[in-house]
Amino acid sequence: xxxxxxxxxxxxxxxxxxxxxxxxxxxxxxxxxxxxxxxxxxxxxxxxxxxxxxxxxxxxxxxxxxxxxxxxxxxxxxxxxxxxxx
Amino acid sequence: xxxxxxxxxxxxxxxxxxxxxxxxxxxxxxxxxxxxxxxxxxxxxxxxxxxxxxxxxxxxxxxxxxxxxxxxxxxxxxxxxxxxxxxxxxxxxxxxxxxxxxxxxxxxxxxxxxxxxxxxxxxxxxxxxxxxxxxxxxxxxxxxxxxxxxxxxxxxxxxxxxxxxxxxxxxxxxxxxxxxxxxxxxxxxxxxxxxxxxxxxxxxxxxxxxxxxxxxxxxxxxxxxxxxxxxxxxxxxxxxxxxxxxxxxxxxxxxxxxxxxxxxxxxxxxxxxxxxxxxxxxxxxxxxxxxxxxxxxxxxxxxxxxxxxxxxxxxxxxxxxxxxxxxxxxxxxxxxxxxxxxxxxxxxxxxxxxxxx
Numbered sequence: 001x002x003x004x005x006x007x008x009x010x011x012x013x014x015x016x017x018x019x020x021x022x023x024x025x026x027x028x029x030x031x032x033x034x035x036x037x038x039x040x041x042x043x044x045x046x047x048x049x050x051x052x053x054x055x056x057x058x059x060x061x062x063x064x065x066x067x068x069x070x071x072x073x074x075x076x077x078x079x080x081x082x083x084x085x086x
Numbered sequence: 087x088x089x090x091x092x093x094x095x096x097x098x099x100x101x102x103x104x105x106x107x108x109x110x111x112x113x114x115x116x117x118x119x120x121x122x123x124x125x126x127x128x129x130x131x132x133x134x135x136x137x138x139x140x141x142x143x144x145x146x147x148x149x150x151x152x153x154x155x156x157x158x159x160x161x162x163x164x165x166x167x168x169x170x171x172x173x174x175x176x177x178x179x180x181x182x183x184x185x186x187x188x189x190x191x192x193x194x195x196x197x198x199x200x201x202x203x204x205x206x207x208x209x210x211x212x213x214x215x216x217x218x219x220x221x222x223x224x225x226x227x228x229x230x231x232x233x234x235x236x237x238x239x240x241x242x243x244x245x246x247x248x249x250x251x252x253x254x255x256x257x258x259x260x261x262x263x264x265x266x267x268x269x270x271x272x273x274x275x276x277x278x279x280x281x282x283x284x285x286x287x288x289x290x291x292x293x294x295x296x297x298x299x300x301x302x303x304x305x306x307x308x309x310x311x312x313x314x315x316x317x318x319x320x321x322x323x324x325x326x327x328x329x330x331x332x333x334x335x336x337x338x339x340x341x342x343x344x345x346x347x348x349x350x351x352x353x354x355x356x357x358x359x360x361x362x363x364x365x366x367x368x369x370x371x372x373x374x375x376x377x378x379x380x381x382x383x384x385x386x387x388x389x390x391x392x393x394x395x396x397x398x399x400x401x402x403x404x405x406x407x408x409x410x411x412x413x414x415x416x417x418x419x420x421x422x423x424x425x426x427x428x429x430x431x432x433x434x435x436x437x438x439x440x441x442x443x
Contacts, residue, residue: 045142053142
């Protein structure tokens with residue numbers, strides 16, 4: 001299992017826990033599994049197209065990733081809001 | 087006491103005050119988040135707000151107390167696995183059935199709630215309409231921003247979509263047809279094909295006269311229009327206004343011949359004309375217009391008022407009017423526009439104003 005780490009409102013929507021062990025082969029697969037475990041997360045990270053929202057960044061073991069990035073057991077996946085605003 | 091719900095770039099502001107006086111900020115919710123629209127359901131007292139986080143996408147929340155806990159509504163999303171994502175909710179409107187609410191959004195979508203805003207369902211007939219591939223977005227996106235029910239008849243609705251024109255249903259949203267006859271898109275060439283001129287119509291705001299529901303008024307991208315046949319056809323009534331461009335429009339519910347607009351200089355110069363802030367009123371269905379500016383900035387004022395940022399409460403001689411600007415001012419009138427006062431200022435850019443209580 002990979003370890004998905006969440007912050008802020010995403011952490012609250014995922015039951016208040018910042019770390020989640022999740023099964024999956026890709027970032028999108030992990031995030032879908034995470035939504036199944038925590039339905040309140042639906043629509044917050046992935047949009048209806050299955051794409052990571054534009055201003056959310058996902059890092060796999062510290063490197064930028066996308067929906068198709070492969071993940072393996074013990075990988076660490078950080079889901080972070082981008083540095084943006086106005 | 088009047089309550090103003092201000093959707094702003096930096097949260098929902100709930101203000102309270104007496105008509106014709108300054109208002110106080112009583113509550114701020116969704117701090118830091120863009121709140122595009124918020125309304126209080128007059129039947130239940132429930133507050134419903136559209137919030138589009140830059141990070142987490144558009145959502146609808148509801149609460150009975152704006153200072154309390156807000157619940158996220160479900161169903162505000164497009165079908166999964168498609169090519170489009172919901173961009174924004176532009177408007178939330180009471181329907182004619184108890185507990186019914188409608189929400190309109192980008193990309194040109196209508197949602198319906200039968201439980202006062204807790205759960206929502208996409209209107210599939212509009213979503214699947216065969217002309218949808220031809221719909222053109224306006225500068226603000228493909229926004230369904232106006233939803234006008236027919237008093238007493240839940241089957242009849244009119245919609246305004248920028249820039250896909252006016253859409254009408256007589257069967258509760260099972261089927262939709264266009265109502266665009268007479269609209270002239272000055273931003274298209276005269277020889278543009280009919281498919282272009284019927285799906286590139288930049289409606290800015292639509293309202294229905296509740297005491298004569300077959301009458302509607304529209305602020306168009308170029309012109310103010312009136313329909314006397316329930317939105318099937320339109321006549322330009324903008325002669326006499328300082329500009330044919332603007333966004334918001336409201337009516338006095340007591341007077342089907344009334345409308346208020348706030349013209350902006352031009353589509354290429356979206357500020358109040360000549361540095362003067364004026365609300366323009368008609369009481370003869372658009373035959374003539376009168377500028378109302380007593381108490382509004384009369385010089386060196388280049389303000390922008392967005393399409394949802396003008397609201398009314400009450401009717402007749404005590405009609406209250408309120409509008410917010412993108413520079414954070416709110417102006418109010420307690421006498422149908424005869425005189426105005428600063429209701430609030432130093433706020434974030436105002437996206438929407440609703441008055442209630």
